[in-house]
Amino acid sequence: MSDERRFPRWVYGTGSDPDARFSLANERTFLAWIRTSLALLAGGVALEALALPVQPDLRFAAAVLLVALGVLAPVLAWISWARAERAVRQGTSLPAPSAFGLLVVGVVAAGGLVLVGMALA
Template identity: 85%
Template sequence: MSDERRFPRWVYGTGSEPDARFSLANERTFLAWIRTSLALLAGGVALEALELPVQPDLRFAAALVLVSVGLLAPVLAWVGWARAERAVRLRSSLPAPSAFGLLVLGVCLAGGLVLVGLVVG
């Protein structure tokens, strides 16, 4: 397939075709972020749907955090995939990960809310 027909053009229209192993590794990383996103979404839904002994307002807040991070993760994963793919095509250094902080902060915040909700509830 020619680079003119591949999306996004700002990625595939740059540089030269890399070794397929690098592109496939980048794709696997993207798919791992998608699986993580699905787990966050499922966790947020389950937290609110199940009758857990957690203070209701804190349970809802934790579920909201998990669902929000789960919705944002695929967007950040796609941006990260595109940045890495572009760097590989240009044979330049890989960009630093940009979404790890959000994931860590969101999971810690949700876990803290559940913990406090268990103690209070």
Template identity: 60%
Template sequence: MSGDRRFPASVYSRGTEPDARFTLANERTFLAWIRTALAFLAGGVALEVLGLDLHPGFRVAASLLLVAVGMLIPLIAWIGWMRTERALRENRPLPASLMGITLGVAVTAAGVLVILAIVLA
């Protein structure tokens, strides 16, 4: 299949075809982030649905944060996949990931909200 008929054309129309192992590793990384997003969504839903005896305001805030980040992760993962694939195709250094700081801040914030929900229950 030619590069101009593959999706997304903005990725596949550039450079040359890299070693398939690198492309497949990039795809596995993308899928791992999708699993992470599902875990965030499940955690946010579980925190709210289980009806734990926590401060309701902080519990809802933590749940909403986890669900919102769970919805954001696939977007960041897709952008990261495209940036990495382009770099592979153009024989450039791999770009830095945007995911680390996003998840670090989100997990810390959710943890603080859950601690507050427990302490203030």
């Protein structure tokens, strides 16, 4: 397939095709982010769906935070995949991870809300 027909063009339209192992490893990382997104969504839904002994307002805030992270994670995964694929195609250094901090802070915040909510219930 010619690079002009591959999407996104701003990734595939630059550099040359790398060893397939690098692209496949990048794809597996992308899919791991998607699995993480599904887990975040499931955790957020479960917090609200199950009758857990957590103060309701804090439980709801944690659920919303987890669902928001679950919606944001695939977007961040796509951007990370594209940046890494482009770097591999150009033969440059891989970019630094950009979304780890947001994910860590969000999950810690949601966990803190649940922990405090359990203590108050």
